[in-house]
Amino acid sequence: xxxxxxxSLVLILARELASDLATPIYIxxxxxxxxxxxxxxxxxxxxxxxETGEIPxxxxxxxxxxxxxxxxxxxxxxxxxxxASRERRPAHASLGITGLDGRKREIATTAFPLLGPxxxxxxxxxxxxxxx
Amino acid sequence: xxxxxxxxxxxxxxxxxxxxxxLAIPMVVxxxxxxxxxxxxxxxxxxxxxxEEAGELTSDEWETAFAPEEADGTPISMRDLPAGVALxxxxxxxxxIYYADAEGVRREVEVTAFPLMGRxxxxxxxxxxVWGR
Numbered sequence: 001x002x003x004x005x006x007x008s009l010v011l012i013l014a015r016e017l018a019s020d021l022a023t024p025i026y027i028x029x030x031x032x033x034x035x036x037x038x039x040x041x042x043x044x045x046x047x048x049x050x051e052t053g054e055i056p057x058x059x060x061x062x063x064x065x066x067x068x069x070x071x072x073x074x075x076x077x078x079x080x081x082x083x084a085s086r087e088r089r090p091a092h093a094s095l096g097i098t099g100l101d102g103r104k105r106e107i108a109t110t111a112f113p114l115l116g117p118x119x120x121x122x123x124x125x126x127x128x129x130x131x132x
Numbered sequence: 133x134x135x136x137x138x139x140x141x142x143x144x145x146x147x148x149x150x151x152x153x154x155l156a157i158p159m160v161v162x163x164x165x166x167x168x169x170x171x172x173x174x175x176x177x178x179x180x181x182x183x184e185e186a187g188e189l190t191s192d193e194w195e196t197a198f199a200p201e202e203a204d205g206t207p208i209s210m211r212d213l214p215a216g217v218a219l220x221x222x223x224x225x226x227x228x229i230y231y232a233d234a235e236g237v238r239r240e241v242e243v244t245a246f247p248l249m250g251r252x253x254x255x256x257x258x259x260x261x262v263w264g265r
Contacts, residue, residue: 010154017147022249023224039251090157090263092226092244110226110244112261115156117173127246129224 010114010122011035018125027114028057029123032085044107044128046099057081064097071096080111084124088113094131106131144248144256145169152259160260162215166191169257178262180234201230203240214245218258222247228265240265 011029018025018038026037034057042048045064052060058076066074074095076082083091090112098104109128115121145161149170152159158175162168168189176182178198179189189197191210200208208229210216217225224246232238241262248256 010151013147013151013154017144017151020144020147020250021246022251022253023246090242090244090261092242108224108226110224110261112157112263116154117156119156127224127244129246 010116014114014123014125024128026126026128027123028081028085028126030121032057034060035123041128044097044099044105044130046101046103057085063100067096069094080109081124081126084111084113084126088115088121144250148248148257148259158262160215160262161257162219162260163257164219164255166210166215166219168194175262177233178231198231203228203230205230214243215258215260218245218247218260219255222249222253222255 011027014027015036018027018036021038022040024038024041024044026041027035029035033054034052035054037045037049061076061079061081066079068074077086079095080091080093083089090110092110094106094108096104096106107128108131109126111124111126113121114123114125145163148161152161152170152172155172156174158178159172160168160175161170171179171183173182179186195210200213202208211220213229214225214227217223224244226242226244228240228242230238230240241264243260243262245258245260247258250256
């Protein structure tokens with residue numbers, strides 16, 4: 001029960017921080033479900049969080065068709081968010097996406113694990129910005 | 133600065149500090165002047181002591197103490213650091229840097245900083261995340 005409460009607290013705090021910022025941010029929980037993205041992220045993703053709702057992060061990422069510098073499609077595991085989830089460490093990369101509005105964008109993205117002081121994994125927070 | 137704006141400014145920094153306090157990855161919170169107003173326990177390795185001892189550090193103080201460098205030893209100025217870019221250009225930035233830790237050991241780290249900027253464009257500060265390569 002206390003672990004669940006702590007998990008909620010970290011995600012709630014991360015969401016509170018993201019909600020008022022102009023930097024695009026999305027948050028996924030420990031089960032790899034997209035639990036929030038802020039308004040600036042909507043502009044890059046091409047769809048609002050209200051429309052998308054809580055969905056598996058792999059589904060959301062697939063919708064954005066991420067590609068590497070060589071133009072090849074990236075798997076979730078190759079992306080910073082996948083690395084942060086799987087390896088529990090921050091990661092950074094530049095990649096291309098196609099927003100749900102059909103627009104191609106070059107973005108830089110940094111993902112870091114939401115690891116509590118006790119080492120418990122609560123999810124990931126991902127910052128991304130247009131770089132091209 | 134009006135009362136409402138001051139309150140919002142405090143709120144953004146307070147929220148960033150709350151997140152940093154509850155995370156086990158090195159995180160540093162700066163105000164809009166570049167003063168470090170908080171770093172978490174995981175970031176103690178950067179400063180060689182806990183925030184409770186170090187206290188707030190102005191940009192001049194932490195730039196001198198931290199002495200960030202390029203791979204070839206060229207000093208990196210504050211404005212070229214991710215935190216400097218986040219504060220002066222008000223956009224996130226990422227790069228690798230070198231620095232000497234408290235024991236004088238040269239370390240390479242990756243750093244991402246993003247501005248704490250409200251939707252109206254008001255700048256409250258920046259958050260820096262640091263990790264070893």
